[in-house]
Amino acid sequence: MKISGKVALITGGAGGLGKAFAAALLRAKAKAVCLVDISSRGKEVAEDLRLQYPPSQVDFYHCDVMNYDLFKGAFDFVQKRFGAIDIVCNNAGMAASDHNVSGSIRTLRLNLEAVYFGTKLGMDYMDKESGRGGVIINVASMAAFLPLMGSMCYNASKAGVVALTKSAGVPEQYEMTGVRVNALCPSFTETPLLDTSSGLREMIAQLPNHPIMSPEYVAEGFQQLVENEELCGAVMRVTPQKGIEIVPNRRKDRNSSSKL
Numbered sequence: 001m002k003i004s005g006k007v008a009l010i011t012g013g014a015g016g017l018g019k020a021f022a023a024a025l026l027r028a029k030a031k032a033v034c035l036v037d038i039s040s041r042g043k044e045v046a047e048d049l050r051l052q053y054p055p056s057q058v059d060f061y062h063c064d065v066m067n068y069d070l071f072k073g074a075f076d077f078v079q080k081r082f083g084a085i086d087i088v089c090n091n092a093g094m095a096a097s098d099h100n101v102s103g104s105i106r107t108l109r110l111n112l113e114a115v116y117f118g119t120k121l122g123m124d125y126m127d128k129e130s131g132r133g134g135v136i137i138n139v140a141s142m143a144a145f146l147p148l149m150g151s152m153c154y155n156a157s158k159a160g161v162v163a164l165t166k167s168a169g170v171p172e173q174y175e176m177t178g179v180r181v182n183a184l185c186p187s188f189t190e191t192p193l194l195d196t197s198s199g200l201r202e203m204i205a206q207l208p209n210h211p212i213m214s215p216e217y218v219a220e221g222f223q224q225l226v227e228n229e230e231l232c233g234a235v236m237r238v239t240p241q242k243g244i245e246i247v248p249n250r251r252k253d254r255n256s257s258s259k260l
């Protein structure tokens with residue numbers, strides 16, 4: 001997909017990774033980006049991006065994406081304001097440790113249930129029958145594959161996002177909707193989220209050869225998932241050790257001649 005002239009909706013857009021994704025799209029001349037976030041900081045972030053990347057339009061839409069009806073309102077807002085939606089990034093997320101039961105349940109709901117809402121809404125609003133097709137990027141994590149002690153719900157939610165995305169990205173679904181769906185799985189990245197779990201930074205510091213990545217580096221992988229029309233149902237890992245890599249999709253491999 002050529003990003004120039006396109007309209008994007010990014011949940012958690014006021015956060016570290018969300019802002020970096022928005023900046024990458026604006027640098028690539030996206031027509032408009034709407035930051036959908038529960039934090040009122042989204043207003044300043046949108047203003048900051050408008051100043052940095054004129055003449056692109058950057059809006060902030062205050063919304064709790066865990067509420068389906070409110071989240072649908074964000075899609076209606078963007079659709080009405082810009083006439084179309086081309087890119088959806090389900091990025092809003094949180095992390096809570098297992099000791100905090102209510103926080104852990106909220107983590108499951110935000111990181112997985114709300115990503116299901118955003119994937120369903122994205123497919124409905126961008127469907128080639130009513131829309132013009134498009135792409136959905138669901139932000140999972142390396143925690144989906146390499147679990148962290150003390151964060152059962154976080155790990156489970158991210159593994160769920162990978163499974164949800166691979167299911168949404170099967171070839172038949174794409175043929176029907178014209179909407180590609182891919183998962184982005186970064187390792188530790190320098191954002192405020194790392195400060196929400198006590199002891200996390202200390203734990204990361206103990207890991208051998210595991211520097212914390214910049215949001216801008218992760219956004220390079222995000223942009224590849226948006227632009228590469230070959231990628232649907234793809235899972236991208238972004239780590240300091242191996243850089244940006246696509247995990248082979250066994251479903252596609254089974255259909256091809258290779259016997260993986």
Ligand SMILES: NC(=O)C1=CN([C@@H]2O[C@H](COP(=O)(O)OP(=O)(O)OC[C@H]3O[C@@H](n4cnc5c(N)ncnc54)[C@H](O)[C@@H]3O)[C@@H](O)[C@H]2O)C=CC1
Pocket residue numbers: 011012013014015016017018036037038039063064065066091092093094110111139140141142185186187188189190191192193194
């Ligand atoms: N920072 C890291 O090390 C990694 C982060 N991730 C994932 O990246 C995504 C973005 O996280 P970061 O930018 O790191 O964190 P962040 O804390 O900077 O951003 C998260 C954003 O989501 C928003 N948000 C929270 N609850 C919401 C709700 N109910 N409705 C709407 N917005 C809501 C917050 O206000 C915030 O702006 C998350 O899904 C996270 O799990 C994945 C791998 C590594």
Ligand SMILES: CC/C=C\C[C@H](O)[C@H](O)/C=C/C=C/C=C\C=C\C(=O)C/C=C\CCC(=O)O
Pocket residue numbers: 095096097140141142143146147148150151154186187188189193194197200239240241242
């Ligand atoms: C409670 C958790 C809070 C925050 C976690 C972060 O937000 C992020 O989502 C978690 C990242 C977890 C990373 C876990 C392990 C990462 C390992 C590597 O990146 C090592 C790279 C490759 C390993 C070898 C391989 O399997 O290829």
